[in-house]
Amino acid sequence: MLLRLAISILPFVGSALAQAGAAYTDPDNGITFWGFTDPVHHVTYGYIFPPLADNSQEFIGEIVAPIETKWAGATPGGAMLHNLLLVAWPNGNSIVRSARYATDYVQPTAMSGPVLTDLPTTKVNSTHWKWVYRCQNCVSWSTATGTQTLPIDSFGVPAWAWSNVGVDTPSNPQSTFLEHTDFGFFGLDFSQAHVSTALYNNWAAGGTGGGTPTGPPTTTTTTTQPPVSATPYDYIVVGAGPGGIIAADRLSEAGKKVILLERGGPATWETGGTYGPTWAKGYNLTKFDVPGLFETMFSDSNPFWWCKDVNVFAGCLLGGGTTINGALYWIPPYSDFATTTGWPSSWGNHQPYTDKMKSRLPSTDAPSPDGKRYLEQSGDIAAKLLDVQGYRRLTINDNPDQKDHVYGYSSFDFIGGKRGGPVATYFKTAKARQNFAYRQYAYVLNVVRNGAQITGVKTNDSSLGPDGFIPVTSKGRVILSAGSFGSPRILFRSGIGPTDMITIVKNDATASPNLPPQAQWINLPVGYNVSDNPSINLVFTHPSIDAYENWAQVWTSPRAADSAQYLKSHSGVLSASSPRLNFWRAYSGTDGKTRWMQGTVRPGAASVTTAYPYNASQIFTITVYLSTGITSRGRIGIDAAMTARPLITPWFTDPVDKGVLIQGINDIVANIKSVPGLTLITPDNKTSVIDYVNNYDPGSLNSNHWVGSNTIGTSSAKAVVDENTKVFNTNNLFIVDASIIPQMPMGNPHGTIMSMAEQAVTKILALAGGP
Missing domain, CATH: 2.60.40.1210 (Cellobiose dehydrogenase, cytochrome domain)
Known part of the structure; x- marks a missing residue:
């Protein structure tokens, strides 16, 4: 319909x-x-x-x-x-x-x-x-x-x-x-x-003539507006996710003339967003401000924030994924930037850049401004289960390099009980500078280049330049931060990447005229080496659990006391998203390689599969992931409609990954009887863990933590960007987003992405030949 x-x-x-x-x-x-x-x-x-x-x-x-x-x-x-x-x-x-x-x-x-x-x-x-x-x-x-x-x-x-x-x-x-x-x-x-x-x-009445547009000219072919003069910039940054926002902030801080282009619109109230729950009307709050509304991102009847032309969940609005995710914020360990995980040796000392990130955006595992923790029953029960298995409790972000047999409260980058992230910090300082420009709803189609030299970008917004073209200055640079799906697509449409993908662009009547001559195509492994955490949900019940109506009522009719508390002081249950506890454990696979398992515990469940009756008010979920060390890889590309999509999914292409995850799940559930009242209902006792994993819906394995599609490296045969994040065989095109990360980080990746962006922009500014 x-x-x-x-x-x-x-x-x-x-x-x-x-x-x-x-x-x-x-x-x-x-x-x-x-x-x-x-x-x-x-x-x-x-x-x-x-x-x-x-x-x-x-x-x-x-x-x-x-x-x-x-x-x-x-x-x-x-x-x-x-x-x-x-x-x-x-x-x-x-x-x-x-x-x-x-x-x-x-x-x-x-x-x-x-x-x-x-x-x-x-x-x-x-x-x-x-x-x-x-x-x-x-x-x-x-x-x-x-x-x-x-x-x-x-x-x-x-x-x-x-x-x-x-x-x-x-x-x-x-x-x-x-x-x-x-x-x-x-x-x-x-x-x-x-x-x-x-x-x-x-x-x-059927009359004609007399119309003069009162806003920016149209992006359609029927416009009668004259072309405008384009303003050249030292840096054009494409995409206002965490990588792009940090890059634009630091570049403008250094005195460069910067424009940040975002294909979507505002989100939080502070940035011009207005889409909020009726119960918060008059309080200057949107869906994206209130942490407790996170789960409703996936059930809303009007989900305008998802990218329409990417066939997995991807955020197309200011802040990108950091505006619509659960805001789990993990300080990167040493391994996130080690040569053993694919990084060039020049990236090994991440600490100064991580410290810069932490100083701008501290983490918290007690996000309610009153200092109290709420709805902790699921974490308490999971902790009892893990204690029996030899885990120890830590404040995770105080000990980022300790990730074996440890657990702790979930850590976030919320600020004052509201969504924080790079939008509330880096973007706030950038937009106050006169040398910084921001344009929302600006969709970048491709970079414009003459061989190795990028002269600007082509957008859908003809108010920014003739036919939507925005130029860079004579020494200017373009930085792509459109994400693991968006940045590869822009490269394909710019004649950069595998021939099969560029040929799709060549066959498209609209995109083909913007391609450079075939002699200038640059063959790089764009879209390869893709990783994402395979994730499996385990659903339990326990008499002490408050499933919080499975988060189904928080958008329209939350518990009255909780909404009143939040509106009064931004505190209480709604000051955090759904995760309550996280844990890690290292495993050695049959191939001799170490892989790390991560778990996230939250009240409620995305789905329940059981043949037995259960109390829906007592359900909670442990989502089990594999992170650093996974060896499975996939490929991202485009189809004939220019939709970005996985061509090869990256989950369990190496069977050793599946074996390790099965072992980890078996370990988690092995001691259920040691916690009185704890019952595993998905899978239930009629389904073995092996059968459960083997028959798990492949689409549900997706964690939306995609990395690697424009991986960093030292050789254009295996990488897309060099150690300075410059696209191989170009003079002035760079990438600063999750797509350059060569292997899965240890935890949910946006902390690692932000640390990476701090280091990347420092390298770009130090590179000779720039503006």
Whole structure:
């Protein structure tokens, strides 16, 4: 159905706020719309409203689609349920359309109230179809839970749906149809999408002309705006995740002229985000501010933060993964930068850079500002189990190099009971500098180069330069920090990487013109050497556990005392994400290599598989990972739609990894009877650990800790970047993100990524020939 979110396949589909809406003028009618062109299917969705002062209940919209689009849908409210849904398709030389409504994820039906009027430039030709319409009674409507209103005076997240499968009865406006082939979201500042009463009334009556965009020019092909002069920068940093934010902050601190480009939008309230729970309305809090809302990232009906064109979970918003993860923050041990884990010897002394990171962003294992720990029952029970197995308790980040038979409270980088991370620290100082620029919703397609020399980047934002081109200065540099999937894709689209991937780009009509000549292609192992922690969930019950309603109510109706406490002082249960305890143990495999097992303990469970009854209020999970030392490797690439995806998954390609993980799980569960009342329910006592692991859903093995796709090294035969993080065979292109890390870190990787970024930017600044 329209915009249905199939949660079970989200890791492989995803949806995200990929780009920003902008102003454009339709050349057929002169109407100024604010909207967006989907870069994959090339469908444009636009809206324009009367002045806010008119208190009007209508707008003018349009959908412009290639003829191969069998039907397209738009919902300015951004979600399927209880929202205005507009659907259209061509039927011969006419457009058939309807306003629909759904209260569940089923076929949407006719919506009473909206009045649709087709405007004169609606048409169908041999290449495209266009629906231009007036939608009356379309700004607010009644639902079973109250009145729903479009955010016409603020920022919103409209959605779209697309299908290449025709409807069942093309002549019938209420025809049934199959679920959409694709869907997505985009950010739109509705407060800018207004024109004068006279101009709006002229357009609404079928008149033309007179439109002047009041915001940045469009990214669509229908723009009539003249090109703007591009500003050159010393450094262009692509991607505002932890690597990019730290690089941009330190470069601007050094006096360089820097622009940081982020394809998504804001997140926390401080950065302009507004998407928060209703129970926190008026408290300047978003979903991304409140640590206790972490689990709802994966169950929200409007998950605009996931990258739409990456088929695993990846964050497309300011802060990247550090804005949507559980914020587990581990100070890297020596092994995270040792030659034994693939690093060049010049990286061995990480401590000065880790110290710089710690001074900007300390860790805490007691994140509630009142100093108390909450909801600790699952950690207490797990500790009893581990004590019997010879583990000892430590403050983990005070002893980062001790990772064998140790456990301790989960450690985070929350600040004052709210999400902290690089956005609250490094980005905050960077944006205060006059030599630092930040542009959100700027999607970088490729670097522009002449042989080995990078001259700038091409983006979707023509307000930054002609045709979206941003140049670097004569000695300027580009730093890619788009992540383990995003940075490889940019390289492929720039003619850098294996020939099979660049050939896919060459065969794409939109991307091919931006490729350099084939003689300038650079053959590097981009996308190879990929690692991710294989992870297995074990689910237990114990009478002392408070499963906290499995985190299912924290978004809409958390426990009243807990929400009140959090709103008053940012303390209590909601001041932390779900993990409560972590542990590590070293194992020697049959190949003589040492691998480390990590465990994370949290109340609740993602899924339960058991043939026996159990008390759902008493469940908790131990997620068991393999980290440093794993030998399995995969490959990341792109498909014909330019979607970044694993081509070879990196879990258990070496059977020794699986054997070690099975051994670790057997050890964990061997002493269950030593803890009275403790019961393992997934797997239950009808399923052996070996069978459980062997039959584990491969998609669920994903930990989203991807590293290695642009690995660092000393030879272009085996690595993509050199010891200074410069891409081999280029003069001025660098990568600073998780993709250069050659092997899995010891713990959840964002602390290691941040330490790496501190060291990398120091090396880049010291490298001769720069600005």
